[in-house]
Amino acid sequence: MSSAAALDVQHLTMRFGGLVAVNDLNFVAAQRDITAIIGPNGAGKTTVFNCLTGFYRPTVGQLTFHGKNGPVLLEQMDGFRIPREGIARTFQNIRLFANMSVLENLIVAQHNRLMVESGFSVLGLLGAARYRKAEREAVELAKFWLDRTGLGPRADWNAGSLPYGEQRKLEIARAMCTQPTLLCLDEPAAGLNPRETADLSQLLLDIRDEHKVAILLIEHDMGLVMRISDHIVVLDYGRKIADGTPDEVRSDPAVIKAYLGEPEEEELPPEVKADLGVEGTA
Numbered sequence: 001m002s003s004a005a006a007l008d009v010q011h012l013t014m015r016f017g018g019l020v021a022v023n024d025l026n027f028v029a030a031q032r033d034i035t036a037i038i039g040p041n042g043a044g045k046t047t048v049f050n051c052l053t054g055f056y057r058p059t060v061g062q063l064t065f066h067g068k069n070g071p072v073l074l075e076q077m078d079g080f081r082i083p084r085e086g087i088a089r090t091f092q093n094i095r096l097f098a099n100m101s102v103l104e105n106l107i108v109a110q111h112n113r114l115m116v117e118s119g120f121s122v123l124g125l126l127g128a129a130r131y132r133k134a135e136r137e138a139v140e141l142a143k144f145w146l147d148r149t150g151l152g153p154r155a156d157w158n159a160g161s162l163p164y165g166e167q168r169k170l171e172i173a174r175a176m177c178t179q180p181t182l183l184c185l186d187e188p189a190a191g192l193n194p195r196e197t198a199d200l201s202q203l204l205l206d207i208r209d210e211h212k213v214a215i216l217l218i219e220h221d222m223g224l225v226m227r228i229s230d231h232i233v234v235l236d237y238g239r240k241i242a243d244g245t246p247d248e249v250r251s252d253p254a255v256i257k258a259y260l261g262e263p264e265e266e267e268l269p270p271e272v273k274a275d276l277g278v279e280g281t282a
């Protein structure tokens with residue numbers, strides 16, 4: 001599935017005082033691939049996302065994103081400009097506008113584009129035909145993602161009153177309404193039941209295949225990661241310890257050791273063996 005680079009991370013290092021959260025990390029995420037970043041708690045995964053999306057300025061490193069406007073260096077940009085280049089993200093702790101409706105959340109996500117069409121003027125907002133056209137398109141796009149995520153019947157609900165699994169879907173729908181070429185998802189399956197997780201897997205595969213979006217995925221659900229990822233980067237204590245296909249990564253002794261402490265296969269719980277694909281599993 002791999003093609004040209006969507007994102008090229010070179011020598012990314014992020015220090016917090018004496019703590020090195022990410023240590024000289026190099027990897028490439030290809031366009032139209034699902035690239036997972038996995039690793040035990042505290043390995044540095046969210047810090048990588050925060051560096052990519054302008055929340056943190058890396059201590060060292062070059063982050064080249066090949067987006068809508070050609071290659072740009074993310075480490076030189078502020079967090080407001082990065083979404084305009086075509087990067088969207090969701091958060092480990094859901095961040096929706098809880099008191100706005102589901103539909104409103106999807107319209108607000110398109111605020112940047114609507115403001116550009118208004119010419120940043122009140123006259124533009126009130127009268128310009130091109131603003132009204134953009135507004136109609138924004139509603140159409142919102143409806144598309146409502147349908148695609150099965151949230152259509154909940155369009156008028158307050159986002160905060162949705163069940164947890166649907167809030168996760170709304171976060172993805174909202175991110176897709178910004179029409180990104182790179183979608184960064186921080187633990188999208190956290191708190192989902194098995195059926196919701198299966199739906200999420202299919203949604204992410206469809207986003208990759210039908211909308212030609214590269215996906216960067218942080219996830220602790222190894223079953224999901226192994227099923228849908230084209231490429232996996234494994235971190236431990238901020239360092240990359242493995243980088244390859246699911247088959248290459250799951251049987252890598254360094255990965256098993258990072259997750260389980262010791263590579264004694266007999267002592268691995270059966271479900272962990274199954275997820276990692278260690279021989280002799282049921």
Ligand SMILES: Nc1ncnc2c1ncn2[C@@H]1O[C@H](COP(=O)(O)OP(=O)(O)OP(=O)(O)O)[C@@H](O)[C@H]1O
Pocket residue numbers: 016019021039040041042043044045046047048
């Ligand atoms: N703003 C910060 N200030 C100080 N330390 C931080 C900050 N952000 C993260 N860290 C530390 O950096 C390390 C990596 O954290 P990070 O959240 O990136 O890990 P993670 O792999 O995403 O973990 P988890 O799977 O638990 O979410 C941790 O030791 C964390 O305490």
